[in-house]
Amino acid sequence: MKDKMPPLSRRKFLKTSLAAAAISAGAGSPLVKSLVPRAHASGARPPGQITSHYTACDMCFNRCGMIARVQNGVITKIDPNPAFLKSRGMLCARGNAATKHIYDPDRLKYPLRRAGKRGEGKWERISWEEALDYTAEKLLEIGEKYTRCGVMFIPGSDMQSQFVNRFAEVFGSYNITSHETLCLLSKNRAYLDTIGEVPYPDVYYSKYIIVAGANPFEAFITPDTMDFFEARKNGCKIIVLDPRFTKTAAMADEWYQIKPGTDMAFFLALCHVIAKEELYEAEGCCPVNTYGFEEFFLHIRKYTPEWAEKECGIPAQDIARIAREIAAAAPAAMVYPGRRTSDYEDSTQIRRAMAITNALLNNFDKPGGLLAIREVGVKTPYYDVPWYDDNPFDRVEAGLVPGLIDHEGSFQLMREAIISGEPYPIKGWFNFKTNFMQTAANRNKTIEMIDHLEFIVNIDIAMTDTAWYSDVVLPGASFLERKDPVSALQGSSACACAVFRDPVVPEMFESRSPFWICKELSKRMGLADSFDFTIDEYRRQQVDGLEGAMEAMENMGVYYNPSKTYGIYAGSPLKTLTGVKEIFNQRYEASGVDPMPVYRRPKQPAENQFRLVVGRTAFFTHSNTNNELLTEFMEENTLNIHPEPATRMGLSDGDLVEVKSKAGQGRLRLEFTEGIEKQTVYTATGFGALSPEMSLVHNKGASISELLEDYHDEISGNMAMHETFVSIRKVA
Amino acid sequence: MNNKMIHRHDKGAIYIHWFNALCWIFLTLTGLGLISNEHINPVGAWWPDLMRGIFGSAETLINVHIYVGLFWAAVFLIYILVRFRDSLAFLKEVFTLSPARDAVWMVKRNIQLTLGNRAMKKMGMTTEIPPQGFYNAGQKIFAQLTVIAGLILVVTGIIMFISTIILDSPTPAAWSRTIHYLMAGLALAGLLVHIYMAAISRDERPAFKSMFSGAVPEDYARHHHELWYQEVKNKP
Amino acid sequence: MKKKYCMVIDSSVCIDCKGCMVSCKVQHKVPRGRWRNWIKHTEPDFTMGKHTFVHFQPGNCMQCDNPTCVYACPSGATYKDEETGIVHINEGLCIGCGNCVVACPYGARYRHPEKRVPDKCDFCRDRLDMGLLPACVDTCPTKARTFGDMNDPDSEVSRLLRDRETVRVVSKPVDTEPNLFYMAGVMPLDWPGPVEYPAAYRAMTGFVNPLVKIAVGLSGLGVAAMFLKQIFTSDETSEDDSREEV
Incomplete structure (x- = not known):
């Protein structure tokens, strides 16, 4: 009795009839125009067929399986891949917001070269040809002047990061570090040193x-x-x-x-x-x-x-x-x-x-x-790493802490080394999709490091703070536009799986994938052999010997390796020095580190000082906050404080305060909560961007990178972000 | 018997009358079909169901109602503009009430038509009906009602029409609908009498006929619209 | 057979991640500042010490069996689809009067700022037609929401309603008979507001509608009286009539 789907809505009827009226009235009289709101007048295209495409999320590091729904060439919705066991067939708020990641008004559209001073925001648009020629020339120039290790590479935590890594290695630098050195390396270190693996x-x-x-x-x-x-x-x-x-x-x-x-x-x-x-x-x-x-x-x-x-x-x-x-x-x-x-x-x-x-x-x-660690069976295709005679013996921060993790290092210690120029100079920075200006403690020190660099090239999807301070900014393609190699993932006991990405929609604007960029640069630097393959060829090498893997990834969006889950060691020795769990670590003893954990009381904030701790919400990842669908939940970060000390200091809920540490200062609004230890304050990451092209988080709240002082874990060199004490003063 | 006819309506007036009549009936019937709510339904759910069935869907029904209403209003507007002087004269005529004469006419004529002359006499009244002009008091009051209701219906209708296009507040549309319904309802009450008098009542048969021919018999004019009859007669 | 869709929600596993809210927002292009669904929560009582907790409660339009929004709509633009139990909005029939928005005690409706008609959860009708689950149900990380047809005894929702103790979050004093069922223990329960009908609507039902009925009724009676008199007393016609009739 009630129509399930109205065949013709009044608005459509109105639109067509008014359009007809407009034509007969001799086109577009203001009256008629005012009667047809723009939102109705546009988008009159008939709805096209909705197609579904498997891919893997890139809004954080979990790589959850997703299905992108495409209509008229536009990704209109992203749903979880129900067959994806690692993510238990779900998609969180961020994954759902990926539509605004690809269709972000702040996206970089074409290559840019800095025209003013760093951080001044003056750019000139250049062609890809020019951008690649210039970047290759600058990298070679630095390699020539300061050895190949004179360039720091940050390959990012992306499914194409392995290409940036490969590029770094064939270029000849072992100064490769990562976002993870601000994250989980101390945990990894501890488990490696106890059970031999993470x-x-x-x-x-x-x-x-x-x-x-x-x-x-x-x-x-x-x-x-x-x-x-x-x-x-x-x-x-x-x-x-x-x-x-x-x-x-x-x-x-x-x-x-x-x-x-x-x-x-x-x-x-x-x-x-x-x-x-x-x-x-x-x-x-x-x-x-x-x-x-x-x-x-x-x-x-x-x-x-x-x-x-x-x-x-x-x-x-x-x-x-x-x-x-x-x-x-x-x-x-x-x-x-x-x-x-x-x-x-x-x-x-x-x-x-x-x-x-x-x-x-x-x-x-x-x-x-x-x-x-379970077996997935995805291989890393072999490549030759050339030998550069003049290269230094080791990475620049080697030996500064006893437990530096190979191939990761420590961004923080590397930053110190760049500023001091010791033991050898680093003058270039090749950065992919990592935003240390927003994530690494002590932003002012990162700026100081940048002052010591001669050339910075940055691949990213938007003008992050780090891009804002770069010399050449290359527009990266979003994960939804890219063809990516196979990635192996372990989802706890749920699965050991492999995924790849095919482009859901073509690359927008002049954006390009890091693979293409590395390939083009390698051609210009005499390293063409290292990138003489296509993604398809690369994938085939990756899953060589894994029967049905390619088909499963194509048809289901994921390949599962039914490998053993429990009892993998089955009595065989662990990957520790002694082959058993090391409660007492002999290597630590040899390096002068406590072989068993010794408790030392943490230093305490002085009266009217607070320990600043940082963290994140379920809807933001680090500095990836500039997303309209997500900032709706939090337009700026606040400072959580217990009402008792705050009231004692004459502060009220909602007050704007200046938060000051030895590293920097920022302004935040107070948010009272009894759910925080009394001498601790908390704020979320991802706000207070310097780059005006991060339009939703620029001049909003304060950046943790500005407030946090730079301490590091004494064993792994991992950043230590909860050692900063701040003072709070009400802003008049 | 005097078979002499007197000119009463010109072609334009006749056309606009019947156009108006058709639109009014159509809009009342379709409008009634737009109310579908078990707590309001004036005549029960069968009517809106029937109307929506006839027009295929509720959206078509509302669209037809809107566009017929707009067309009706537009035609009237053009008519008024084209025949501005006549329209003014009409308004002046229908809005000029003589309290004594018209009130007496209203009372007596109503009793006469429902209860009859005898009843009137029993009540101690004479059967003398006060003389009337071009329109009798009943016609005038109905005309007033339709003019006012029509204006309000157009205004409230347009408000409802543009509500989802340009109005950011829902309140005007909500009140417009209430008032629109009130006006249409009152007009319908008047319309029932008007239709009876014109089309069914033997009394007014000549007037009904004149809405096709344009003329009324002299006798009819003298008895029913004596003042107007005198006016016509005295015209040089 | 007629379907009756409902949701059974285990709010004890909701972690307030906002996944359902973004999924819904993208699916239905809900404008900034407006929502078709929500996550309510209790306030923590820190005197409970180590047992201090917050209970999160995801929700959306409850597709009530006693829908006050439908009652507030004079035209039937908002209606309960008898085939599915879903309360829909026929935007083509809606004049944007806003009655239903305030008549909903759960705040499930908002007036779309561009379309200027109300908008609310419709259990993702378009997705159901495509064979997909509603966007919020599909995406929920902890699968707090279960969706299905309670008329189908084999459905997951029927099983949950049979096997588990469920409650509904109901407005007072009007029980709108919602079709969102929560596992017992859900909190908070006191948030639904009153059922309000705007003045224009109250004027229409309380005053205008009876008045119109009386006016038309009286007029009809008068006409009937005249007609009857004309039929039964055709002899006693007015002098005019007798003279006119040739």
């Missing part, structure tokens, strides 16, 4: 999880974020330690407002109880499959729950109870390793304490515990 948490099958220094319900990790809820349905208990009442805390079974930087005290006390009460599994775990358990037993004698309570503020009886509960649930229990661990100067040691707790739980390579 494990994946098997959240899905876990029965007891302690989340400390992580916020997985806001900072999505797939499939972990979703698996927490599946695990909980099956009776898993979730304990969260956080100075902030994050959404993870808000939904935990128990939340403890731990004093910032004292996590190690909690975990040492946890180990104390487990060891003292012999809650560990004596046969399969300690001491047989560990190294240094006896030393550890003595080491943690002083770390009692009562002692820990004084340090971290968590009641001793809760610590003891949690120890008993988690040990009872072991091995399907874990301390969640987390991801961004760039917090304290001893962050590797903090994570070592967590990794050792996991070792005592004997959960490695077992269901509900920590998983070993």
